[in-house]
Amino acid sequence: MADKTRYSKLQIGLHWLIAVLILATWWLGDGMGRALRTRMQENLSGFDGNTWHVWLGTAVLLLVVIRMIVRWMQGAPAPIAGQPPLMEKAGTWGHRLLYLLMFLAPAMGAVTWYLKIRAVGDPHALVANALMIVALGHALIALYHHYFLKDATLRRMTRGTAD
Ligand code: HEM
């Protein structure tokens, strides 16, 4: 990265797009148990019977894979200077957990739906709800940084570098 104090515009675009899509997918989860039963009973395959939950969730899965590749290629800016080491560690591990959950949640949904493995359905919903809780905590921490600690944490995820 050219500027090590901020994320790239691509990383920022993916972060916010994925956040909105995750929220929408979660919101549209109602009735998926019924949709899955219909898919099994009528022996539908491929994209037949896909709902908005499935389309948006599948988009999340693809975008998260792209995001992980971009992250691997471009890295992340160095932690904000002057933070206690414990806070820095919590940030690193919190972000790793978010990456894991935001990959696992749609991947498990896709296994349930496309491979018709019903047993993965409940764990999928559980992991998806865990993702929402961790993401909510993450958002509150970001706002705490911005409004109380008044550091650059939120700015580096809103004003990016060109690469
Ligand atoms: C970030 C992405 C996703 C989130 C946050 C999410 C969230 C949820 C939630 C909360 C439920 C439980 C809904 C309820 O019972 O009221 C659910 C169910 C379900 N989702 Fe997802 N989902 C995601 C991605 C996907 C994808 C990509 C697919 C399929 C390609 C999928 C397929 C399903 C199915 C089949 C169920 C019903 C499971 C069952 O009742 O056994 N989801 N999802």
Ligand code: HEM
């Ligand atoms: C579903 C919702 C969200 C998910 C899954 C998510 C996920 C992530 C992940 C994985 C990172 C680490 C980026 C990296 O190291 O490559 C990150 C960074 C960040 N996110 Fe989120 N995020 C979500 C919503 C939000 C919201 C609502 C806010 C603000 C209110 C926010 C603010 C930030 C900030 C400021 C950073 C940069 C932190 C730093 O540089 O230390 N995120 N997010």
